[in-house]
Amino acid sequence: MKHFLDITRETCPMTFVKVKLKLAKMDQGEQLEVLLNKGEPLENVPRSCEEQGFKVLSNEPTDDDKHLILIEK
């Protein structure tokens, strides 16, 4: 099952907080697609997920200068 989370309107620290809490509610093997802004969220959200042992499957820029990352729990 794939979940989606848009954190482009969130600011620090809720960017990381919302991703962390969303992943905590998901089951092992499920995927989360996160739309985020460049800068702090892009630098730290994928890193933080990998630290927890989750896989960042892809990290692609979007047409409107944001990024879409796919995480597998």
Add this chain to the structure above:
Amino acid sequence: MNLPANKKNISIVCFSGDFDKMIAAFTIATGAAATNREVTMFFTFWGLNALKKKKGRVAMGNSIMARAFNFLMGGLNNLPLSRLNFFGASSKLMTGMMKKHNVASLPELVDAAHALGIRIVACEMAMHILELEQSDLIEEVQDVVGVATFLNDSEESHIIFI
């Protein structure tokens, strides 16, 4: 929680009951917890106001002095700004500005702290002075501890005083 070996724990002493400093404390705490650090928040003196179950101005304690102090200080809804407080109006104005810029409000940060499992403890001595019981505080307060316990628990942590 699966923690990398090189990440230090964070212990925050929440001494100030100022609105802006409480925002700073909860921002650091939730940011640290969301980026995989174990976090403890130790509330003492004015900081205890943020933990009161009753969020408005309520006389608590037995002595006249304690009841007066607790009434005048109030709870989470009465925290003053550390600068330009304007008799309490500024924290409400600041909350409006934060909302306008999509910054999490203080109650949202407190809820996030609880959801992230941040350990919240209250200072035994300050509670004794203000004649507060653990039952006067929100349920998320895990323990009432003294400074020795806090320091022992924080031996491997960065300690931040706010």
